[in-house]
Amino acid sequence: MMNNPAHNLLDEALGLNDDAVSGSSCGGGSGSVLLIEDSVETSGAFILHHLMKRSLSPQRPSDVIIFLSFAHPFSHYDRILRKMGCNLVMKRDNKRFLYHDLLMLKYPGPDGDQEKAIESMLLGLYGKLQKTVELCSLPETNKNITIMIDDVSLMEVAANGSSNRVLDFLHYCYSLTTEYGCSVVILDHEDIYSSTDRPSPLLQMEYLANVVIRAEPLATGLASDVHGQLTVFNKGVRHGFGGLKGKIHNFHFKIKENNVEYFYPGSRT
Amino acid sequence: MAAEAIGRALRDGALEGEHAPALTIKDSSDAPLGPFVFNHIFIQLSSNILAKKSQSQGIVLVTFARSPSFYVELLKSKGIDIASSKKWLRILDCYTDPLGWKSRLAESGVISNPSPKSSTSVTTNMCRNVKDLDSLFSSIIELGRDLITDAKGRFAVVMDSVSEILRHATTSSAAVLLSSLRSHDQISCLLWLLHEDLHEIKTTAALEYMSSMVASIEPIIQPLNGHRGNSENLSLIEQNFGRGKFHVRFKRRNGRVRLMSEELHVEHTGIKFMATASEDGMNAQSLVPKVQFNLQLSEKERNDRANVVLPFEHQGNGKTIDIYDGRKSLTESKPETSNEKLQSSENSGRGEIIYFRDSDDERPDSDEDPDDDLDI
Numbered sequence: 249m250m251n252n253p254a255h256n257l258l259d260e261a262l263g264l265n266d267d268a269v270s271g272s273s274c275g276g277g278s279g280s281v282l283l284i285e286d287s288v289e290t291s292g293a294f295i296l297h298h299l300m301k302r303s304l305s306p307q308r309p310s311d312v313i314i315f316l317s318f319a320h321p322f323s324h325y326d327r328i329l330r331k332m333g334c335n336l337v338m339k340r341d342n343k344r345f346l347y348h349d350l351l352m353l354k355y356p357g358p359d360g361d362q363e364k365a366i367e368s369m370l371l372g373l374y375g376k377l378q379k380t381v382e383l384c385s386l387p388e389t390n391k392n393i394t395i396m397i398d399d400v401s402l403m404e405v406a407a408n409g410s411s412n413r414v415l416d417f418l419h420y421c422y423s424l425t426t427e428y429g430c431s432v433v434i435l436d437h438e439d440i441y442s443s444t445d446r447p448s449p450l451l452q453m454e455y456l457a458n459v460v461i462r463a464e465p466l467a468t469g470l471a472s473d474v475h476g477q478l479t480v481f482n483k484g485v486r487h488g489f490g491g492l493k494g495k496i497h498n499f500h501f502k503i504k505e506n507n508v509e510y511f512y513p514g515s516r517t
Numbered sequence: 518m519a520a521e522a523i524g525r526a527l528r529d530g531a532l533e534g535e536h537a538p539a540l541t542i543k544d545s546s547d548a549p550l551g552p553f554v555f556n557h558i559f560i561q562l563s564s565n566i567l568a569k570k571s572q573s574q575g576i577v578l579v580t581f582a583r584s585p586s587f588y589v590e591l592l593k594s595k596g597i598d599i600a601s602s603k604k605w606l607r608i609l610d611c612y613t614d615p616l617g618w619k620s621r622l623a624e625s626g627v628i629s630n631p632s633p634k635s636s637t638s639v640t641t642n643m644c645r646n647v648k649d650l651d652s653l654f655s656s657i658i659e660l661g662r663d664l665i666t667d668a669k670g671r672f673a674v675v676m677d678s679v680s681e682i683l684r685h686a687t688t689s690s691a692a693v694l695l696s697s698l699r700s701h702d703q704i705s706c707l708l709w710l711l712h713e714d715l716h717e718i719k720t721t722a723a724l725e726y727m728s729s730m731v732a733s734i735e736p737i738i739q740p741l742n743g744h745r746g747n748s749e750n751l752s753l754i755e756q757n758f759g760r761g762k763f764h765v766r767f768k769r770r771n772g773r774v775r776l777m778s779e780e781l782h783v784e785h786t787g788i789k790f791m792a793t794a795s796e797d798g799m800n801a802q803s804l805v806p807k808v809q810f811n812l813q814l815s816e817k818e819r820n821d822r823a824n825v826v827l828p829f830e831h832q833g834n835g836k837t838i839d840i841y842d843g844r845k846s847l848t849e850s851k852p853e854t855s856n857e858k859l860q861s862s863e864n865s866g867r868g869e870i871i872y873f874r875d876s877d878d879e880r881p882d883s884d885e886d887p888d889d890d891l892d893i
Contacts (some may be wrong), residue, residue, distance in 0.1 A: 371618050375627040378619070412684065416616055423613055426584040451715055452684070454546055455582075479751065483549065483758065494549075494758030496751045506689055 257510035258298065261480035261497035262459060279425040285438040285450065290476040292463035294501075294508050296398060296435055300325070301334045303394055304344055312384050312391040314346045314377065318402035320506050322347050331506040346380055355408040366407050370417045376426065385428045393428060395421055399435040400453070411449035438462065458483045464501070473516060474500045506512035519765040519777035520554075520790050523730055524561045525768070530572030530671060530705035535770065537671075538698050539707040541679075541728040543721070545714040548736040548753075548761045550781060552582075553788045554675075555710045559588075560595050562708070566605050566673070573673040573705035575605040575664030577657050580612045581681035581750065582710075585641050595787075599638055607660040608641040611653075611681070617645035648685045652696045661703060671705035672880055674698055679724065680712045688720045695727050728768075734781065735762040759783045763790060 262282075282299075286292030303311040317325075323348075326336040339345040353373070356365045377395065384391045424430050433452065441450045448510050454460055460481040466474060480497040481503065500516075502509045523540060531537040531799055540558070544551025559578075565571040578588060585608045592606075593599055612618060622628045642655060642660060661672040676682075682691050698704055713721050713733070737760050738753040763781040777859050782789045814822070 283539050367616075371621065374618055375622045375625075378622065378628045383810060415684065419615065420618060423584070426586065427613070448715075451546060455680075456713070494755070495753040496758075 256509075257301075257497070257499045257512070258295070258478065258480070258501075261478075261482065261495075261499075263482060264302070279423060279431065280459060281425060281432045281457040282434070282459045282461065283453050284433070284435045284461045284463065286435070286463040287437060287439045287465070289465040290463045292435060292461065293398070294503055295463065295478075296396060296433065296462055297325075297328050297332065298508065299394070300345075300396070301329060301332050301431055302335055303392075304329075304336075304339050308392070310391050312344050312346065312393050314380050314384075314393060314395045316348050316350055316373075316395070316397045316403075318350050318353065318406060319398045321351060322349065333506070346384075346492050348376065350403075350406070353406045355406060362408070363410070363413075366410050366413050367416075370407060370413055374417060374420050377421070381424055381428050381430060385430075394432040394433060396433045397421075397422070397435065399437065401437050401440055404449075411450070415449060415452050418453065418456060436473070442481055473502060476500070477503050477513070478510070518790070518792070519563075519732070519763060519779050520557065522767065522777065523558060523732060523765060524565070526730060527558070527562055527673070527706045527708065528565045528571040528674075535702065536729075537701075537704045537706050538730065538731060539695070539699055539728040540709070540730040541724055542708070542710045542808065543713045543725075543731060543733040544710075544761075545712065545734075545736075547714075547739075548734045548757050550734050550758075550761045550783065551710050551712065552787070553783055554734060554763070554781070555677060555708075556591055557575060558708060558790050560597065562673060562675070562706075563592065563597055563606070564595075567601070571673075571705070572671055574666060575661070575671045575672045577607050577609060577661045577664070577672060577674050579609045579653075579657065579674065579676040581615070581647070582612065582674065582678040584612050585610050589639055592658070604637045606639050607664060607666060608639050609653075609656055609660060610641050611643055611644040611647045614643060614645050615647045615681075615685070620645055621684045647682065650682070650686055650690050654694055654697060657698065658701065658703070665703060673705050674707045676707075676709040678712070679709045683716060683720060688723055692723055694725065695724070699727065730768070731766045733764050733766075735764060737761060737780075762793070858862050 284292045284295050300313060300315075302308075303313050315325075322336070322340075329336045336345055340347060350373070353369070355369060356364075381393055381395075383389075384393050388403060400414060400418070403417070404411050407413050418432075418434065421432050434457070436450060436453060438450060441448050460483075462479045462481070463476055464479070465476050477498060477500050481494065482497070483494045499510050499512050501511075526538050527540065529538075531858060542551050542554050542558070544554075559576075562571070562573075563576060566576060569596065578585075580588065588608065589599060592602075618796075619628065623630045644656060647653060657674060661674070664670075664672050678693075679691065682694070686694075695707070695709075698707055707728075709724075712722060736754075736757040738756055752819060759782065761781045763779045765777045765779075766774060767777070778793050780791045780793050782791060
């Protein structure tokens with residue numbers, strides 16, 4: 249199981265093992281929204297890397313990732329993915345990894361109508377995103393598109409803390425899932441909202457998502473051979489009319505130099 | 518039961534000079550089955566309208582959380598005739614472009630013009646500014662008037678998420694919208710879905726005041742506070758994805774409140790409502806303590822009871838008394854009843870208590886604690 253990284257507990261929990269050939273690159277088939285929640289103690293970025301590698305693998309030639317990066321420059325992801333055996337520069341040149349550098353995206357400044365300025369900034373960003381999606385989903389190319397956002401908390405910083413505007417943006421991303429069949433993968437931090445009263449922006453995102461992955465430290469503290477635990481809430485197919493029940497998976501992980509091991513609690517000696 | 522009662526109330530619609538009945542469906546992330554209930558009731562209402570059983574002649578569906586095509590597929594999957602939808606269904610699409618971003622981008626040429634929705638065969642109007650609740654109101658009424666055939670006709674309004682409205686607007690302006698819809702004389706009934714945990718308690722309460730029925734979905738298993746990811750009870754929490762408690766509160770005009778409680782199961786074909794296993798939940802909630810039985814017996818009942826011949830009672834028909842005590846077969850049993858502690862009154866046949874000790878090695882009326890060998 250560990251030798252074949254395409255088949256591990258994470259993929260199983262996301263329901264990816266069944267549709268290894270068809271379907272999209274992230275959980276729940278095409279049109280799904282996947283939310284990764286991590287915390288200060290346990291970073292969930294490796295899940296993003298895992299999904300990136302999976303989408304860009306040679307077995308899925310029609311997958312395209314549109315990556316909105318608020319967190320790291322391209323070279324950061326390139327280094328990580330190279331260790332995992334995936335050449336990101338090549339994928340970028342092949343137009344399979346469309347990286348948008350938004351590190352310097354800043355809310356224009358306090359002069360004038362603040363709300364308007366934030367909205368037009370996000371509107372501009374959304375325009376770029378939809379244009380890219382349109383180009384990728386032309387009938388002759390017809391790609392499986394995954395939109396990845398790393399990460400929403402920094403997007404809120406760019407939007408001067410206006411989480412409602414960010415939620416508007418995410419709603420528009422979500423509307424692309426029905427229009428173009430894209431998938432959306434969002435990374436966000438759980439603990440930055442811990443003091444927020446209702447309505448919590450994170451909860452709003454959970455309602456949007458049909459798969460939520462939570463990366464947490466072990467309840468008992470850190471252990472040398474376990475780096476944390478993942479809980480995957482798979483709500484089933486969002487467009488199911490009744491039908492599929494949701495499932496919850498829980499397992500531990502250990503991050504190694506160039507891959508990650510997933511195992512059930514207590515299954516390692 | 519509860520779901521049918523809701524269906525009847527929505528079907529019967531509003532009385533002349535009264536507000537239209539309104540239903541709030543309330544769920545939370547601990548019991549995320551609200552959309553299932555919403556779909557169920559929406560389908561129920563649609564089929565009532567198609568069968569011309571209901572007061573309303575059509576539905577205006579306001580979509581915030583899911584695309585119009587989702588609902589078209591839903592109706593198709595339930596075998597509801599979409600071809601005739603021109604006569605009874607209008608969709609106000611607040612999902613695709615709620616803030617007008619797409620139309621602004623299309624105007625400035627950044628993105629291509631949104632293709633006219635040829636995929637959905639249902640008449641759909643686009644709402645491009647959900648923040649303007651006044652225009653939202655007038656678009657709903659306009660769409661609804663289109664459906665009405667005669668002057669007295671009414672239509673139903675169905676909204677798939679009030680939580681989205683509340684994200685864009687204040688509680689008071691949302692309340693104005695909903696209450697003006699309720700009091701509009703062409704609206705037969707209203708129904709909306711609310712995610713309770715996204716709002717402050719006062720907001721939820723305000724919306725509940727405006728509804729004549731509140732259907733709330735509560736988790737079967739309460740998660741421990743603050744330990745949502747606790748792996749020990751994950752399998753318990755998982756059950757909340759498939760089942761839920763379904764409480765409905767009906768408010769009558771005269772102020773009477775009726776509560777109904779059921780259990781909700783998600784199944785392959787949809788959802789199913791079942792009677793709650795125990796009625797405790799309901800009894801605890803009923804406002805007036807009611808006892809379902811009499812504590813006193815009347816004279817006649819007392820006589821009748823005395824005349825009942827119990828199956829193990831000595832029949833007194835002259836034969837030797839052979840009573841099977843469960844330890845030896847009747848054929849080989851000799852009348853050993855003398856050393857049994859058989860305490861029977863002299864006039865056998867009525868008012869008799871027959872007592873057998875369970876086993877001979879038990880001392881009669883032992884004070885010994887039967888569990889004292891347990892090491893707890």
